[in-house]
Amino acid sequence: MNPPAHADIGTQLITLLAAGMLVCQLLLVVQRMLLTNIRLFALQSLLLAAIAGVVAYFHNATHVYVVALLTLVGKVFFLPWLLNRLVRRIQIHQEIEPLLNAPTSMLVCGGLTLLGYIVARPFTSLERLGNNTLAVAMTLLLTGFFLMFNRRKALTQVLALLTVENGVMLAAVALTTYGMPLVVELGIFFDVMVAVMILGILVYRIRETFASMDTSKLSQLKG
Amino acid sequence: MTVLTPILLAPAAAGLACLLVQSRRLMQAVNGLAFAIAAALGIRLLPQVLARGTVKEWDDFLCADALSAFMVLLISIVSLASSLYAGRYFNRDLAAGVITPGRVREFFVLTPLFVAGMFLVVLVNNLGVMWAAVEATALSSVLLVALYNRRTSLEAAWKYVMLGSLGLALALFGTVFVYAAASRENTEPLPSFNWSHLMSVAPQLDPRLIKLAFVLAFIGYGTKAGLAPMHTWLPDAHSEAPSPTSAMLSGVSLKVALYALLRFHILTTACLDSAFSRTLLLCFGLFSMFLAAPFILVQRNLKRMLAYSSLEHVGLICAGIGLNTPVTIFGALLHMGYHALTKPVLFFAAGNIHQTFHSLEFRVIGPGVVKVLPATAVLMALAAVAATGLPPFGLFFSEFTVLSGGFAANQTFISVLMLLALLASFCGILQQLTRILLGAPKAERSGDARPADGVPAMALLLGGLLLFSVWLPASLRQLLEEAASIIRGMP
Numbered sequence: 161m162n163p164p165a166h167a168d169i170g171t172q173l174i175t176l177l178a179a180g181m182l183v184c185q186l187l188l189v190v191q192r193m194l195l196t197n198i199r200l201f202a203l204q205s206l207l208l209a210a211i212a213g214v215v216a217y218f219h220n221a222t223h224v225y226v227v228a229l230l231t232l233v234g235k236v237f238f239l240p241w242l243l244n245r246l247v248r249r250i251q252i253h254q255e256i257e258p259l260l261n262a263p264t265s266m267l268v269c270g271g272l273t274l275l276g277y278i279v280a281r282p283f284t285s286l287e288r289l290g291n292n293t294l295a296v297a298m299t300l301l302l303t304g305f306f307l308m309f310n311r312r313k314a315l316t317q318v319l320a321l322l323t324v325e326n327g328v329m330l331a332a333v334a335l336t337t338y339g340m341p342l343v344v345e346l347g348i349f350f351d352v353m354v355a356v357m358i359l360g361i362l363v364y365r366i367r368e369t370f371a372s373m374d375t376s377k378l379s380q381l382k383g
Numbered sequence: 384m385t386v387l388t389p390i391l392l393a394p395a396a397a398g399l400a401c402l403l404v405q406s407r408r409l410m411q412a413v414n415g416l417a418f419a420i421a422a423a424l425g426i427r428l429l430p431q432v433l434a435r436g437t438v439k440e441w442d443d444f445l446c447a448d449a450l451s452a453f454m455v456l457l458i459s460i461v462s463l464a465s466s467l468y469a470g471r472y473f474n475r476d477l478a479a480g481v482i483t484p485g486r487v488r489e490f491f492v493l494t495p496l497f498v499a500g501m502f503l504v505v506l507v508n509n510l511g512v513m514w515a516a517v518e519a520t521a522l523s524s525v526l527l528v529a530l531y532n533r534r535t536s537l538e539a540a541w542k543y544v545m546l547g548s549l550g551l552a553l554a555l556f557g558t559v560f561v562y563a564a565a566s567r568e569n570t571e572p573l574p575s576f577n578w579s580h581l582m583s584v585a586p587q588l589d590p591r592l593i594k595l596a597f598v599l600a601f602i603g604y605g606t607k608a609g610l611a612p613m614h615t616w617l618p619d620a621h622s623e624a625p626s627p628t629s630a631m632l633s634g635v636s637l638k639v640a641l642y643a644l645l646r647f648h649i650l651t652t653a654c655l656d657s658a659f660s661r662t663l664l665l666c667f668g669l670f671s672m673f674l675a676a677p678f679i680l681v682q683r684n685l686k687r688m689l690a691y692s693s694l695e696h697v698g699l700i701c702a703g704i705g706l707n708t709p710v711t712i713f714g715a716l717l718h719m720g721y722h723a724l725t726k727p728v729l730f731f732a733a734g735n736i737h738q739t740f741h742s743l744e745f746r747v748i749g750p751g752v753v754k755v756l757p758a759t760a761v762l763m764a765l766a767a768v769a770a771t772g773l774p775p776f777g778l779f780f781s782e783f784t785v786l787s788g789g790f791a792a793n794q795t796f797i798s799v800l801m802l803l804a805l806l807a808s809f810c811g812i813l814q815q816l817t818r819i820l821l822g823a824p825k826a827e828r829s830g831d832a833r834p835a836d837g838v839p840a841m842a843l844l845l846g847g848l849l850l851f852s853v854w855l856p857a858s859l860r861q862l863l864e865e866a867a868s869i870i871r872g873m874p
Contacts, residue, residue, distance in 0.1 A: 282591060301556065305549065317545060324552045328559060335563035341576055344511030348555070351518040355548060358522055362529065362544065366537050378538035381619045 170218035171291065177214070178296040178330065180207045182273070185303050185323055189269050190262040194253055194315055198243045201319050205235035208326050208333075211293075215333055224339045230349050231329070239322070239356055246360050247315065250367045258310045265310060272302040283335075293334035300327025314363045314373040318356065325352055386431065387438060387445040390424045390455060391502050393417045394462075398495035401488065410491040411470040417495055418466055421502070422459035428452050433861055437579070439508070446508035446579055449865035453716065454505040454635075454642055457723045460847070461634040462498045468731050468840035469494075469627040475738050475836065476625075486530055490625065497523040497631065501639045508577040510646070514551070514558045517607060517643050520636060521547045527628040528620045539616075539623035546616045547607055554603025557647065560596035564588040578646060585653035597651040597660050600644065601667075607640035610701065611671040614694050618678075621690035622743065626734025629686060630727035633693040638719055641697065645704065645870060652872050658707075665705025669800055671698030676807035679815070685733050685743045688815055689726065692770060695808050696722045702801060703785040704870060708792045712867040714784030720863075721777035724848040725769045728841045732763035735837050736819075745815065750822030760820050762841045767816050769848060771809040777852035 184204035191197050209231040216224035247253065260268065276299030283294055304324035308317050329348075332340050339345065367373045397417030401410045431438050432452040439446045447455070473490065476482045500520035507513050521544070529540035562576055565588065581588075606613040617637075621629045651660040675695035682688035696718065703715030733743065735756055740748045753760035769776035782805060789798030851859075 283595075301552070308545070308549070314541070321545070321548050321552070324549070325555075328552060328555045331556060332559045332562070335559065336566045340511055340559070340562055341509070344509065344515065344576065347512050347515030351515050351522065354522050355518070355544075358525055359544065361526070362537065362541055365529065365532060366541065369532070369534055369537055375541065378541055380535050381538055381542075381623070 170214055173214050174211050174293060174334075175291050177207045177211045178293045178334075180204075181211075181326065181330065182296050182299060185300055186266070186269055188319065188323065189265050189303060189307055189310070192254055192258075194247050194313070195244065197316060197319055198240050198247070201322060202236050202240040204323065204326055205231055205239075208329060209236060211330065211333055212339070215339065221339065223342045223345075224333075226342060227339050227345050230345065234349055234353055235322070235326075238353070242356060242360060243315065243318070246363060250364065250373065252313070252315075252367070252373060258312070260310055265306075268306060269303050272306060273299045275299075276302055294331055297327045297331035297334060300324065300330065312374050312376045314359075314366055314375050317375065318359045318363070321359075322352070322356070385440055386424050386428045387440045387447055387506050390421050390428070390459075391445075391499060391506065393420045393424070394495040394502065395499040398492050398499065401491045401495070407473075407484070407487060407491075408470070410488065411466065414466040414469070414491055414495055415463065418459055418463040418498065421498075422456070422463055425452070425455040425459045428455060429858055429862060433858060433865070436865075443508055443577060443579065444512075445506050446577070447506055448869055449862050450642070450645070450869050451505045453720070453862055453866050454639065455502065457638065457720060458498060458501050458505070458635045460844075461631060461723050461727055462494070464727055464731075464840045464844050465627040465630050465634075466494070467843065468630070468734070468837050469625075471836045472625070472627060472734055472738070479738070482531060486532070489526060490530060490628075493523050493527050494628070494631070497527065497636075501635060504639050505642055508579060510558055510561060510578060510581070511576050513578075513643055513646070514555055517554070517604070517640060518548075518551050520639065521551065521607065524624075524628065524632065524636065528624045528632075530625050530628070531623070533623070535619075536623040539619035543616045543620040546613070550603045550606025550613060552603070553599045554607075554643075557596040557599030557601075557603060560592050560599065561588075561647075561650070564592040564596070578650075581650055582653060585650060586656075588654045590655050593651055593654045594659065597647050598663075600647040601660075601663055604640050604644040604647070605667065607637075608644060609637050609640075609671075609694055609697055610667045611674040611694060611698070614671065614674075617694060618687045618690040621693070621730075622684055622686035626686075626730050626737070629689075629733075630730040633690065633730060634723045634727045637693060637697055638700075638723065641700065641719075648704070649870060649872055661705045661707045663705075664701045665797070668698045668701030668703075668705055669797065669804070671695065672702065672801060672804035672808075673698075676804050676811060679808045679811035682811075682815065683745050685736065685745065685748065685819070686730065687743075688812070689729050689733060692729075692808060692812060693722075693726060695804065696726070696770075699782065699785065699801065699805070702797070703788070706785070706789050706792060706794055706797070707871065708788050709864075709867055709871065710788030710791065711785050712870050713863055714781050714788055716863050716866055716870075717784060718778065718781035721769075721781055721848060721852070724844050724851070725766050725776070725778060728762060728766035728844050729770060731837050731841050732759050732766065735759045736763075745819055748819045749825045750819060751824030752820045754824050758835060758838050759841075762838065762845060764816065764820055765845060766841075767812055769845075771812050772805060775849070775852060777848060780852065 212228035277295040280295035307320035394417045437448045473487045503516035525544045609617040648660045675691045678691045700715045703711045772778045772782045
């Protein structure tokens with residue numbers, strides 16, 4: 161298959177947008193205000209939707225437009241709205257001191273980014289569009305894990321999980337020509353929506369029962 | 384006549400119907416009916432699979448081979464027994480005021496959806512949809528784990544959903560890599576992501592991608608299957624969930640995740656033609672067995688001890704498959720079946736004990752359960768004898784098959800290790816349970832002991848276990864042999 165002549169514009173666009181997703185992730189790692197974190201996640205998802213849109217345009221793949229639209233509706237508007245509402249209902253706006261402070265976290269994430277690039281290096285030749293998108297996807301996965309262990313508020317952990325999910329979707333776009341089959345994309349989309357709703361219910365119940373959503377208080381079960 | 388579609392639809396419809404129904408009795412009947420229908424259809428599926436190899440429906444979207452048919456039987460039988468047990472169990476909980484009617488309704492709505500998700504995992508042909516279905520089973524069971532809304536159950540549910548989702552995110556990454564490998568050879572839009580198609584092109588797939596995909600899927604689905612060291616959610620979730628749910632989680636949900644893992648294992652072996660994936664299975668299986676044994680010995684909580692025993696059995700199944708001889712794989716599959724019939728009985732008995740003594744701590748339950756709850760204690764003792772692998776129960780034969788297969792394949796060192804781990808948990812379980820079951824009770828219990836509750840469900844499973852231990856029907860044996868050859872990559 162010969163890519164269209166203007167595909168290099170697409171490549172550059174995707175590389176730029178993927179880099180933007182990485183920047184959002186790093187900002188998330190250092191930001192402690194929950195509402196800002198939610199906005200950063202929404203921005204990251206917007207960039208992901210844009211990448212899907214670019215892929216759809218340059219490959220003329222109609223069903224990838226559907227993926228872009230789903231991401232836009234679900235992750236840019238619906239989930240941030242849902243999480244915002246949750247923050248207002250439980251009346252907790254700020255993350256307490258994370259395990260590692262901001263500069264150290266940044267340093268760790270720098271290392272993880274390097275690791276992501278090293279892991280992805282043997283596979284760069286497999287990428288369809290864009291450079292190093294797979295590396296960015298790997299980095300989102302690793303820093304997402306770090307974010308989850310570094311933060312103690314249940315809600316931030318949910319956001320960390322969602323950024324890992326964004327990383328996987330980015331890998332799907334980077335590695336395959338036309339994205340995944342629509343039925344799979346729909347299944348994943350539906351699962352993520354339900355997951356966040358259920359996590360929201362749990363966060364709310366934890367807040368009601370423990371008068372906090374600090375997950376370090378969840379430590380009775382051992383051995 | 385189509386079979387696969389109704390197997391999926393019956394529990395899904397039951398779940399939705401329970402949303403509309405008011406009466407608890409009716410909800411329970413609807414649940415039981417749906418699982419009974421699924422079990423009957425599973426039995427009908429058996430000869431079809433044996434005659435044709437694979438049964439496909441909906442333009443190949445659903446596809447059942449011998450391995451799927453076996454899983455369908457396990458899921459439907461365990462969920463049927465669980466629904467039989469659940470009615471009385473929740474009546475007693477309601478009477479004791481530890482649960483609200485709304486929550487009981489939640490149970491009867493979510494359980495069939497959970498079961499439908501498991502059926503979808505084992506019946507769907509597409510690996511991406513299989514991932515979505517595994518995730519759906521995790522999500523539908525989270526709220527079941529948190530059903531009691533105690534501090535500890537919320538903690539368990541949070542750990543379960545967080546570790547499960549992280550693991551499944553990795554598994555999705557693995558699935559994406561498989562898809563990338565498959566679409567590489569194929570430039571048409573929407574190349575097939577179907578299992579049957581992937582297997583036919585397996586030798587041409589990019590081995591590096593498949594290897595990476597397997598590692599990710601192994602960690603991901605391994606977390607859900609409770610393999611050590613990703614098992615940390617397992618004892619919490621199994622001990623905090625209501626007993627019917629614990630039985631389902633331990634009896635079949637772990638094995639459904641293992642099934643997803645096995646599909647990746649088969650694909651990887653077909654692509655790489657090396658021992659890479661089965662070595663991983665063997666190592667993690669052995670590690671799980673060894674990790675479980677000391678935790679069983681020092682455990683102070685009944686259901687947590689049972690959860691660690693499940694960890695040990697899952698480890699044995701993985702190790703048996705990792706040894707990769709026809710005999711050990713057959714033994715591992717047999718073990719899967721017998722364990723699914725045994726473990727729920729123990730969890731049901733633990734539920735009865737919990738409701739009578741209001742605790743799961745061994746020192747509170749104390750000695751002498753046999754005086755307070757004679758039927759429960761006897762059935763529990765029988766199930767414990769079965770679970771530790773003593774004759775005449777089937778787990779003895781399946782463990783024996785795996786071990787003798789290991790020795791026959793000259794894997795003496797590994798087989799001896801397995802034997803040691805089995806022995807350690809054997810001592811642990813029997814010692815712990817004799818301490819609470821036998822002897823004289825500490826104080827006179829008031830009249831809240833209802834000895835007959837839950838006995839039908841337990842007797843059904845134990846009877847089935849005993850029957851299949853002494854008499855394995857020819858068709859079932861053939862099904863298991865075919866499933867074993869699928870796992871060995873020789874359909």
